[in-house]
Amino acid sequence: MLKGNQPELQTAVTLWLREMGVDEQSAHVVQVCEGHGRLERRELWLVESGELGEYLEQEYDWPGLRWCGRVRRRRRKLSRPEWEEEEVLWVAGGALPHLTAEQALEGLRGHWEIENRVFWVRDVSGNEDRLHGRAIGLGLSGLRNVVINLLRWLGYRYIPDGWRAMAARPDRGLALLTTKLC
Secondary structure (H helix, E strand, O other): OOOOOOHHHHHHHHHHHHHOOHHHOOOOEEEEEEEOOEEEEEEEEEEEOOHHHHHHHHHHOOOOEEEEEEEEEEEEEOOOOOOEEEEEEEEEEOOOOOOOHHHHHHHHHHHHHHHHHHHHHHHHOOOHHHHOOOOOHHHHHHHHHHHHHHHHHOOOOOHHHHHHHHHHOHHHHHHHOOOOOO
16 A cells, blocks of 8 residues: 555656546446445456566665556545545565456455554553654564454453453453563
């Protein structure tokens, strides 16, 4: 996924997609899902990177780009009539010589799942957003990952509940660090 912290890359991919005619094409794959109290529609466009890949390798020393595209997500809560819409750009490397639009969409959904299960939890529940710009170090980040996984292993679906339970009983939390789990 391309994010706002890569403006030159976003611009290059946007221009390449426009040059390839993506703006005038129907989505290459459309997926509609209902779950978690919402309805979501995802549309994906997929193109080979061609000259864009060569340009990015020469200008930014970023080798191996093979695919790029756009995903449009529209979603709404089932209890509300309003739709939210988001468009994101994405790139993929040469390790995927044959990629279909369906495979790309499933791969991106897997990426979002990791983003939501790991990084969002670390940012929000682990309070890492508050430390943005500071070096919290690999050790502290790794320890937070261990704690989050231990809390999930204990059955806490909502990580802040697990934090509070361990804070109320520090002896239990410390004992977990020396317990063989398997």
